[in-house]
Amino acid sequence: MRSSSPHLAALLLWLPHVRGYPTYADVIPNGDQVSVLCPDGGQRVTWLGVGHYNVTGSGPLNPFGVDFLSAGRGWSPGLCSADSDGDGRSNGEELGDPGCTWTLGAPPTLTTNISHPGICEPVDSELCRMPANGSTVAYDVISSLCAHTAVSDDPHPPCDTLIPTADVHKATFRLKPLTVSKKSDSVRCESFVFNPAGSSDDYHVIALAPIANISGVVARMMMYVCKGEKLGSIGECNTTPDPSSCEVMSVWMPPLKDECLHHNTGIRLVTGGLKFTSFMLQVHLRKSTEESDLTGDFGVTVYFSSSFRQQDAGMLVVGNDYITVPPQSPAAIVTSDCTSTCTRSLFSGDIYITSAISFLQELGTGQEITIYRQGSVATDHINITFADSDAARMMTFQNPILVQPGDVIKTRCRYNSLDIHTTTFNSEANPGAPWESCRAYLRFYPAQHAAPSPTCVSWKSLLTCDPETEGGCTAAERLKFEHQNVVRTQAYTTITTSCLPFGPCTSECRAAITEVQAREPCMASSDSWLRLKATSLITSTFGQSLLANLAGCDLDLYIDSEAAAAEERDREAASRSQLLRRKVVCSKGTQPSVVALPMSVGLLAIFILLTLARI
Numbered sequence: 001m002r003s004s005s006p007h008l009a010a011l012l013l014w015l016p017h018v019r020g021y022p023t024y025a026d027v028i029p030n031g032d033q034v035s036v037l038c039p040d041g042g043q044r045v046t047w048l049g050v051g052h053y054n055v056t057g058s059g060p061l062n063p064f065g066v067d068f069l070s071a072g073r074g075w076s077p078g079l080c081s082a083d084s085d086g087d088g089r090s091n092g093e094e095l096g097d098p099g100c101t102w103t104l105g106a107p108p109t110l111t112t113n114i115s116h117p118g119i120c121e122p123v124d125s126e127l128c129r130m131p132a133n134g135s136t137v138a139y140d141v142i143s144s145l146c147a148h149t150a151v152s153d154d155p156h157p158p159c160d161t162l163i164p165t166a167d168v169h170k171a172t173f174r175l176k177p178l179t180v181s182k183k184s185d186s187v188r189c190e191s192f193v194f195n196p197a198g199s200s201d202d203y204h205v206i207a208l209a210p211i212a213n214i215s216g217v218v219a220r221m222m223m224y225v226c227k228g229e230k231l232g233s234i235g236e237c238n239t240t241p242d243p244s245s246c247e248v249m250s251v252w253m254p255p256l257k258d259e260c261l262h263h264n265t266g267i268r269l270v271t272g273g274l275k276f277t278s279f280m281l282q283v284h285l286r287k288s289t290e291e292s293d294l295t296g297d298f299g300v301t302v303y304f305s306s307s308f309r310q311q312d313a314g315m316l317v318v319g320n321d322y323i324t325v326p327p328q329s330p331a332a333i334v335t336s337d338c339t340s341t342c343t344r345s346l347f348s349g350d351i352y353i354t355s356a357i358s359f360l361q362e363l364g365t366g367q368e369i370t371i372y373r374q375g376s377v378a379t380d381h382i383n384i385t386f387a388d389s390d391a392a393r394m395m396t397f398q399n400p401i402l403v404q405p406g407d408v409i410k411t412r413c414r415y416n417s418l419d420i421h422t423t424t425f426n427s428e429a430n431p432g433a434p435w436e437s438c439r440a441y442l443r444f445y446p447a448q449h450a451a452p453s454p455t456c457v458s459w460k461s462l463l464t465c466d467p468e469t470e471g472g473c474t475a476a477e478r479l480k481f482e483h484q485n486v487v488r489t490q491a492y493t494t495i496t497t498s499c500l501p502f503g504p505c506t507s508e509c510r511a512a513i514t515e516v517q518a519r520e521p522c523m524a525s526s527d528s529w530l531r532l533k534a535t536s537l538i539t540s541t542f543g544q545s546l547l548a549n550l551a552g553c554d555l556d557l558y559i560d561s562e563a564a565a566a567e568e569r570d571r572e573a574a575s576r577s578q579l580l581r582r583k584v585v586c587s588k589g590t591q592p593s594v595v596a597l598p599m600s601v602g603l604l605a606i607f608i609l610l611t612l613a614r615i
Contacts, residue, residue, distance in 0.1 A: 025050060028068075028075050029097040029108035036116045036123065047116055064091060064118025075102060084117050087128060091117040167307045168206070173281055174299035180217050182288040188298075194269060194277040204266025204312075205249070207303035210256040214296050218254060219284040219361070223300055225249040225269065226278040241280055243453035248315045249279070250300075251357050251441045253393035262354035262400065265313040265445045269304065313354070314447035314454065316346075318369065318411050319439035322460040322531075323426035325363055325415045332363075332417060334438040338409035338456035342465035346456060349449040352400035358384045358393045359439035363415040363424060369440055371401065372408040382440075403444070409456065413438035459535075460527040472521030473528040481522065481532055483540045491516045491523065492542075496549050505553035513553055 025031030034047045051065025061069065064084040071079040080092035080100035092100045094117040096110035115121055120128035173192045180186075212218050226246040249267060250259055261267065269277045283298050320336035358367045369382040379401055384393065403409065415436060417424060424436050439457060444450070456465055463469045479485065486492050498512035517523045522532045537543030547554075 024068075024073065027073065027104060029092075029095045029102040030111060030114045031095075033111065033114045034095070034116050035114065036119050037121055047119070050116070051118060062118035064116075067091075075104070085120040085128075087120040089115070168303060168305045170301050170303045172211070172299060172301045173279060174211065174297065175281065175283065178296050178298070180214060180285055180288045180294040180296045182290060182293055184287050185219070186285050186287075187282065188285065189280055189282045192279040192281070194279060201306055202308075203269045203304045203306050204308055205261070205269060205302055205304045206266050206309070207258065207260045208250045209258040209301040209303075210252045211297065211299040211301065212256055213298075214288075214294055216254075217286050217288060217294070217296065218252075218256060218298070219286050220254075220359070221252040221256065221284070221298070221300070222282045223249040223251075224280045224282070225267065226280065243455065246278075246280070247453045248317065248441060251359060253357070253359065257394060259355075259394070261313055261443070262396070262398075262445070264310045265354060265443075266305070266309045266311075268312045268447070311445035312447040313443055313445050314351075314450050316351075316353075316442040316444055316450065317439060317455045317457055318409050318442065319359070319413070319437070320411065320458045320460070321426055321437075321439075322458070323424070323436045323438055325417050325420075325424040325436055327417055327421050327423055328419075329415070329417045331365075332415040334413045334415070336411045336438065336458045338411070338458075339463060339466045339469070340406045340408050341468065342456045342463055343403065343407050343409065344405045345465050346451050346454045347403070347405045347449055349405070349446075351403050351444045351446070351449050353382075353397065353403060353442045353444045354400045355394060355396045355443040356382050356384065357441040357443075359437050359441060360393075360413055360415070361436050362434075363417050363420065363436050364413065365416045366414045367438075367440060368410075368412040368414075369442070370410045370412075371403055372410060373404065373406075378402070378407060384440075400445070411438065411440060459531045462527055462531060470521075471525055471528060473524070473532070474521075477520075477522050478532060478536055481536045481543060481546075484542055486537070486540070486542045486546055489520075491520050492546055495546060499549040499552065501545075501548040502551045503549075509553050513550065 028050065031050060034050050036045055036047055038045065051061055051068050053060050053062050062084075063086070067079055067082055067084045075097075077100050080097055080102075081090050083090050090098070092098050092102075094115040096102075096108040096112075096114055099109060102108055122128060171194065173190075175188055175190050178188055208223070210218075210221055212221075224241045224246045226241060252259075279302075281300055285296070288294050318336065318338050320334055323334055325332045325334075356369060358364065360367055366383070366385040368384075371378040382395060382401070384395055415424075424434060426435055426437060456463065458469075461469055462473070464475065467474070480489050494512050494516055495509075499506075499509035503509070513523075522528050533543075533547065537547055
């Protein structure tokens with residue numbers, strides 16, 4: 001049975017995107033329990049890179065790191081008895097081995113009150129601020145850490161409907177103070193480690209509250225939870241973290257509102273007994289309208305508890321990533337279907353949606369999400385309408401909405417572009433320009449019934465979770481056209497040999513492209529080809545070279561392809577219509593009606609009637 005403490009002291013720290021060397025922590029006593037006291041004497045921050053001034057284990061060595069290197073990167077009586085940081089305590093005393101008896105693999109003599117052997121403490125004391133002790137650098141680092149992380153117990157999270165418990169705590173993660181530029185939009189990200197006093201227990205996040213001291217500049221905020229110690233998997237600032245190790249924890253759109261999870265659910269942290277849970281906070285900022293740049297304070301407060309709720313919560317993403325909003329349109333529409341094939345592959349059992357967050361941008365006026373089961377509407381649809389810019393982008397459901405494997409989830413996004421004079425695209429289609437999106441984030445339970453990071457977002461008609469829609473243009477096929485890979489494809493050789501860059505559409509070029517279309521699934525349909533161009537070819541020099549050789553015939557061929565497909569659809573429609581019209585309606589005392597017959601059949605009937613009249 002789990003034990004819980006109402007006075008849990010959570011240790012949290014800001015962490016940049018670098019990877020440390022945790023193996024060295026195993027060759028000193030309590031190497032994974034080292035922490036440093038904040039200057040105000042309040043909390044302690046965990047120090048993963050014991051031998052470095054950088055908390056993550058890279059960069060310049062501190063005095064203990066220098067001595068550790070001299071000792072052959074191992075624990076020895078000499079290293080143990082030394083006082084590397086000059087604070088009056090030996091390295092052994094600080095690491096829980098006062099008698100210098102510890103050996104590799106053995107339990108340390110002491111496991112509590114572990115301090116840092118390479119950082120003089122208290123860091124703000126006169127002794128430790130002396131340059132000779134090397135702690136001037138350490139003081140600056142620790143002051144920054146402590147200034148941007150705050151932890152406390154709080155039995156009253158910011159939700160009126162939340163029932164308080166005796167075991168609710170909060171941790172505040174803040175970005176370093178940043179400048180909101182008046183020149184351009186920007187994106188800022190920072191990573192954090194959640195380490196609750198070295199505990200291997202699990203926790204439930206039950207509420208999240210965004211922080212922003214400047215109104216009107218936050219376009220959106222996103223927080224990801226990444227389980228494990230591999231911080232390098234979090235990703236770069238302007239990208240989406242690897243879904244195999246990170247999941248969306250929460251999303252905020254203006255106006256920034258606190259989120260309280262459904263009373264039966266919580267987001268599980270530190271699963272499987274792993275020691276760390278990593279977070280990445282991503283803030284997208286609009287340029288300031290003020291005359292001068294502004295200094296912003298942005299972050300998120302996470303409320304968590306070791307008293308578990310009934311269900312683990314997950315996040316499902318639905319929508320369409322291909323956006324084209326025409327200019328001066330009062331009611332532009334973008335739609336997407338999460339097909340029955342997708343819901344069967346994503347869910348092993350029933351799930352229940354407890355909230356929906358609309359991820360439309362400035363042109364968005366509303367979003368509808370409808371669940372279909374066996375061809376009929378299964379429940380009341382989710383309709384989020386934005387009356388104005390301050391309208392909430394989130395809906396919560398005290399009676400959760402059921403979704404079953406095999407259901408179809410239809411998303412419909414609405415936009416108003418009356419004041420816009422150019423077409424608005426999604427961010428991938430036109431990087432750096434104003435953009436729109438058609439996504440929704442659906443909080444659901446139980447998380448165990450879904451695949452990790454369940455995503456059902458189409459690109460036009462294409463869905464990675466429904467192979468039939470992709471027509472063989474899988475991720476592996478698209479990888480062939482990434483960066484320099486493209487020059488090794490037969491398609492590249494065939495087209496660059498037969499087509500001139502930006503040249504005329506010759507018969508040889510048309511024949512070469514037709515040959516490649518028949519062989520390459522990613523060039524066989526206009527949707528697959530458009531996605532390949534927008535997400536792969538246009539982003540690399542090699543891909544742009546291929547596009548230059550295709551320029552003369554590309555549009556012409558796909559117009560022909562679309563026209564042929566349209567003609568085929570027209571023929572099928574005409575055939576069905578002809579079958580319906582072949583019924584000849586006859587009534588007593590009248591001649592057979594020929595009005596509803598095809599022309600050839602009608603003429604034949606007239607000929608027969610005239611012949612009979614002559615007889």
